[in-house]
Amino acid sequence: MKFEVRDITKHYGQQPVLRGTGLSLKARRCLSILGPSGCGKSTLLKVLAGLETAESGRILFDGQSLEKVPARRRGLVYLSQEPLLFPYLNVFENISFGLRLQKRPAQEIRQRTGELIEALGLEGMSEKMPAALSGGQRQRVAFGRALIIHPRVLLLDEPFGALDAQTRSEMQKLFMQISSREGITSLFVTHDAREALVVGHQWAFMEKGRLRQYETTAAFMADPATGLPQEMRFWQGLQEEQKQNQDPI
Amino acid sequence: MKSLGAYLALWLQGLLYALPFVVVLLLAGMPYWPFPQLWPGWSFQAWSLLWGGSDNVVPAFLHSLVLALSVGALATLGGFLSSRALQQGQLGGWARRWAYFPFLLTPVIYALLLQYFFTWLGWGGSLGGVLLAQLFITYPFAFLFFQGFWTRRVQDLENAAITLGAHQGQVFWRVLWPYARPALVTCFFQTFLISWFEYGLTSVIGLGKVPTLALAVFQYLSEANPALAAAAGLLLIAPPLFLLWLNKRILLTAAVYEV
Numbered sequence: 001m002k003f004e005v006r007d008i009t010k011h012y013g014q015q016p017v018l019r020g021t022g023l024s025l026k027a028r029r030c031l032s033i034l035g036p037s038g039c040g041k042s043t044l045l046k047v048l049a050g051l052e053t054a055e056s057g058r059i060l061f062d063g064q065s066l067e068k069v070p071a072r073r074r075g076l077v078y079l080s081q082e083p084l085l086f087p088y089l090n091v092f093e094n095i096s097f098g099l100r101l102q103k104r105p106a107q108e109i110r111q112r113t114g115e116l117i118e119a120l121g122l123e124g125m126s127e128k129m130p131a132a133l134s135g136g137q138r139q140r141v142a143f144g145r146a147l148i149i150h151p152r153v154l155l156l157d158e159p160f161g162a163l164d165a166q167t168r169s170e171m172q173k174l175f176m177q178i179s180s181r182e183g184i185t186s187l188f189v190t191h192d193a194r195e196a197l198v199v200g201h202q203w204a205f206m207e208k209g210r211l212r213q214y215e216t217t218a219a220f221m222a223d224p225a226t227g228l229p230q231e232m233r234f235w236q237g238l239q240e241e242q243k244q245n246q247d248p249i
Numbered sequence: 250m251k252s253l254g255a256y257l258a259l260w261l262q263g264l265l266y267a268l269p270f271v272v273v274l275l276l277a278g279m280p281y282w283p284f285p286q287l288w289p290g291w292s293f294q295a296w297s298l299l300w301g302g303s304d305n306v307v308p309a310f311l312h313s314l315v316l317a318l319s320v321g322a323l324a325t326l327g328g329f330l331s332s333r334a335l336q337q338g339q340l341g342g343w344a345r346r347w348a349y350f351p352f353l354l355t356p357v358i359y360a361l362l363l364q365y366f367f368t369w370l371g372w373g374g375s376l377g378g379v380l381l382a383q384l385f386i387t388y389p390f391a392f393l394f395f396q397g398f399w400t401r402r403v404q405d406l407e408n409a410a411i412t413l414g415a416h417q418g419q420v421f422w423r424v425l426w427p428y429a430r431p432a433l434v435t436c437f438f439q440t441f442l443i444s445w446f447e448y449g450l451t452s453v454i455g456l457g458k459v460p461t462l463a464l465a466v467f468q469y470l471s472e473a474n475p476a477l478a479a480a481a482g483l484l485l486i487a488p489p490l491f492l493l494w495l496n497k498r499i500l501l502t503a504a505v506y507e508v
Contacts, residue, residue: 071412072414073414084402089427097410101423146413
């Protein structure tokens with residue numbers, strides 16, 4: 001099973017946003033896409049989800065073409081930076097939203113939602129309304145709402161970008177843990193190089209609408225465009241400086 | 250903690266609001282106060298005249314209720330749907346410009362303009378004609394009311410539902426409708442009030458053949474019959490107060506979803 005994107009192009013007016021963008025992703029893996037703001041990452045995810053249309057290109061899941069398939073039938077769930085919960089539904093109802101759309105039996109909805117609530121660490125919060133949750137809890141609910149329908153590919157658009165450092169780190173761990181348990185295939189967009197390294201199994205860098213995918217972790221880390229070599233040099237330099245300062249005179 | 254001055258100001262404000270109601274209650278229930286009696290005498294004569302007596306206002310009350318409920322529901326629904334159509338680019342910007350037209354004129358002048366066409370079409374003097382004429386004002390009001398509702402956030406919520414597998418009907422009933430409920434209730438309440446208290450348009454288009462409670466109150470006032478006017482006036486404010494109480498959570502608090 002494989003998810004492939006080939007030569008996607010899109011313009012906003014005269015401005016090119018995606019220029020022959022392509023990628024390849026193996027099943028049950030996470031492809032981290034690193035890129036600065038405005039490079040076209042979010043537009044790419046929206047095009048893949050079917051929320052925006054591309055001028056050309058192919059989207060293939062297991063060889064099946066998805067370009068003409070309406071967004072609701074693609075099975076590619078888009079998760080934005082803002083949790084975007086339905087404010088009039090409680091935690092349980094938000095998470096089970098997709099199952100209710102599918103008109104699943106009440107017993108199945110109760111069981112699956114209950115299990116996911118537990119896995120997400122949201123026990124005892126089923127009845128709470130979104131307004132009563134913290135940012136991290138809301139993002140967990142949004143994550144659960146996406147996971148419960150077993151999407152073909154989960155499209156995460158800087159999902160932890162609005163969280164504080166500690167919550168962000170917790171959410172990254174939770175994401176990896178649940179993704180691995182559920183066997184989720186995902187595209188994870190971020191502008192944080194460290195986050196890209198932590199959550200991904202495969203890596204890509206996007207700039208001015210063009211995407212470059214790397215064969216190995218080393219290749220990704222060695223590319224100066226990602227900013228990673230510079231950052232590593234900075235930390236190494238700092239470490240050496242500290243060592244020298246600690247040496248007895 | 251409020252200061253003494255703030256409490257006094259609040260009480261004074263409450264008193265100013267309450268005083269007209271007290272006067273109306275006195276006029277409706279104690280119309281006679283002959284000298285040298287210390288207290289006015291109770292009388293339910295006005296009420297008995299209004300309820301089935303010679304000045305029966307029950308048909309006018311029912312007309313008003315049917316008109317206001319229908320106008321409120323149709324204008325709110327129409328305004329909600331057509332503002333969405335505008336947001337989706339199915340209507341041109343001309344729709345927004347035209348929506349302001351009825352408010353450039355006073356309702357009476359607008360009614361005089363409409364009257365010619367209504368008479369020509371044979372709609373004047375009928376309940377349906379008055380309902381349609383009131384929609385000419387309330388529908389643009391509702392259309393403009395919902396302009397601010399269709400934000401980027403609503404679009405994002407729709408998109409979230411779509412990628413989770415929702416079809417258009419499910420997006421409407423499971424996302425838009427519940428999300429818009431506070432705005433829908435507020436708009437319904439306001440259009441209900443416009444219709445309920447409407448005088449000029451109703452009298453001109455109704456040609457005196459469609460009695461409403463607002464018209465009855467004005468008639469009693471012009472006849473210098475304060476007891477009947479006061480009793481009918483109390484009837485006039487009862488349904489809006491009931492609606493306000495029924496939807497107090499939405500109408501009296503800032504019940505807007507911000508999550």
